[in-house]
Amino acid sequence: MKEFNIKRHYSTKHATLHSLTGQLKTEKIQKLTANLEKRQQMFHKQKIQLDNVVKASFILSSKLAKALKSFAEREFIKECMLEVCGICEFEKISLSRRTDVRRIEMMANDIKTTLTDRMAGFKSYSMVLDESTDLSDTAQLAIFIRGVDKEFTVTEELLALQPLKGTPTGEDIFIEV
Secondary structure (H helix, E strand, O other): OOHHHHHHHHHHHOHHHHHOOHHHHHHHHHHHHHHHHHHHHHHHHHHHHHHHHHHHHHHHHHHHHHOOOOOOHHHHHHHHHHHHHOOHHHHHOOOOHHHHHHHHHHHHHHHHHHHHHHHHOEEEEEEEEEEEEOOOOOEEEEEEEEEEEOOOOEEEEEEEEEEEOOOOOHHHHHHHO
């Protein structure tokens, strides 16, 4: 900003502050500061409330995913929470199917990123492959990884679960890995 523009703004918009002196000027500054802090606290409080609502939505999405429950049960959970607790904050929690899917995808991406970062620091690793069929006779390839970093911290995780089409051969498994 140019100094001239700031001086012009100050002299035209805040001319009454020039005429104030001593105690009056100090009181005016304190009043303006108090108003600013009050507005900032209002926004801070709303941000905390919104953060809590989003956190609650993530917790519910996580619980639904871990329990392998249908997304349709989220409305039932929300109704129960509203009736039991009677707190209107629960009404703000978004439990739509799309939100649940998006939140679960975000958590999965976070886990994937964390695992990828850990894998980048491995000094050595090994992989275990297990092929089995699910209830619908679809071949599934489970890929597990175990790695050790420079501090000798061992990490063992399920890396991927890949469906295989038809009767899988060694080449199909190699391509999936």
